[in-house]
Amino acid sequence: MKILLATEKSFAPVAVSSIGEVFDSAGFEFILLENYKSKELLLDAVSDIDGLIVRSDLVTKEILEAAKKLKIVVRAGAGYDNIDLEACTANKVIAMNTPGQNSNAVAELVFAMLLHHIRGGFNGKMGTELRGKSIGLHAFGNVSKLVVEIAKGFSMYVYAYDPFIPDTDIRKYGIKVLKRAEEMYRICHFVSIHLPLNNATRKSVGYDLLSKMPSPAIIVNTARKELIDEDGLIRIFEERPDMVYLSDVEPECSNIFKEKYKGRYLFTAKKMGAQTEEANINAGVAAARQIVDYFINGNETFRINK
Numbered sequence: 001m002k003i004l005l006a007t008e009k010s011f012a013p014v015a016v017s018s019i020g021e022v023f024d025s026a027g028f029e030f031i032l033l034e035n036y037k038s039k040e041l042l043l044d045a046v047s048d049i050d051g052l053i054v055r056s057d058l059v060t061k062e063i064l065e066a067a068k069k070l071k072i073v074v075r076a077g078a079g080y081d082n083i084d085l086e087a088c089t090a091n092k093v094i095a096m097n098t099p100g101q102n103s104n105a106v107a108e109l110v111f112a113m114l115l116h117h118i119r120g121g122f123n124g125k126m127g128t129e130l131r132g133k134s135i136g137l138h139a140f141g142n143v144s145k146l147v148v149e150i151a152k153g154f155s156m157y158v159y160a161y162d163p164f165i166p167d168t169d170i171r172k173y174g175i176k177v178l179k180r181a182e183e184m185y186r187i188c189h190f191v192s193i194h195l196p197l198n199n200a201t202r203k204s205v206g207y208d209l210l211s212k213m214p215s216p217a218i219i220v221n222t223a224r225k226e227l228i229d230e231d232g233l234i235r236i237f238e239e240r241p242d243m244v245y246l247s248d249v250e251p252e253c254s255n256i257f258k259e260k261y262k263g264r265y266l267f268t269a270k271k272m273g274a275q276t277e278e279a280n281i282n283a284g285v286a287a288a289r290q291i292v293d294y295f296i297n298g299n300e301t302f303r304i305n306k
């Protein structure tokens with residue numbers, strides 16, 4: 001079996017060698033295409049592979065059609081909006097993700113961004129604290145569960161809204177469950193977004209929800225920028241000088257923020273929620289093991305397409 005790890009962003013070297021070891025011991029051939037700059041390089045590299053691991057790299061219909069022998073593609077990460085699942089199914093390719101493997105890195109980033117902001121970027125001036133503040137979790141998946149652990153360490157009040165998880169499963173974490181997203185935005189000074197990006201959630205957080213937040217309000221988005229309705233975001237920023245947006249990657253409208261809302265935002269230069277050595281190792285090795293397990297035992301546990 002020939003397996004390609006294709007990643008536009010570099011992977012931690014220790015993660016690459018751990019992935020290599022998994023394939024070596026299974027007797028699979030392992031190839032690395034890292035920091036590639038053109039789609040053509042990827043199209044060429046996929047032509048004779050049986051398995052593919054990617055990170056945020058786009059796995060489009062064109063890539064899948066060029067990968068004539070491909071049986072399985074694994075997204076080393078949680079969100080899989082970069083993979084065309086319908087095209088995978090049409091080309092008889094199994095698609096998987098590696099849920100939970102990079103969640104801790106993302107949960108820690110939520111608090112890194114919050115603390116950085118409420119302490120004024122460590123500028124020597126007066127800041128505020130997290131203790132006793134309310135944080136709402138918009139969606140309650142793997143990342144949110146770890147956010148809860150950390151939030152409790154800061155003695156915060158935690159609320160969650162996730163209509164797809166039974167209330168009892170959320171209450172087990174010792175937090176409050178809310179039935180409507182609006183209720184959560186109304187109560188919480190901080191809201192951390194952990195929604196997956198899909199047709200139902202794209203642009204689902206906009207003026208209506210944000211305008212409900214008490215003052216001062218901070219939105220933390222470590223999920224996807226496309227979840228935010230940016231017209232609504234700008235509208236509420238114009239109306240509410242107390243509103244702050246912390247996002248793991250710049251929104252499309254970042255120029256407006258830079259021009260008009262100084263001190264009210266923080267955007268990472270490159271998506272970096274999962275950019276830790278540990279997350280790279282966890283997600284990369286999980287992806288490699290899932291590929292081996294699929295080819296040897298037919299295990300499709302983490303399949304995400306039909």
Ligand code: NAD
Nearest residue numbers: 078079139140141142143162164194195196222223273274
């Ligand atoms: P997850 O799949 O474990 O959880 C997603 C949760 O969203 C599920 O509990 C689901 O029930 C809930 N949900 C779906 N639609 C909803 C809706 N309309 N309203 C409320 N809840 C809804 O995902 P996760 O590991 O917690 O990650 C969340 C997202 O964060 C991922 O989809 C990914 O896009 C993003 N992420 C970003 C980074 C990064 O590098 N910044 C890293 C990992 C994950």
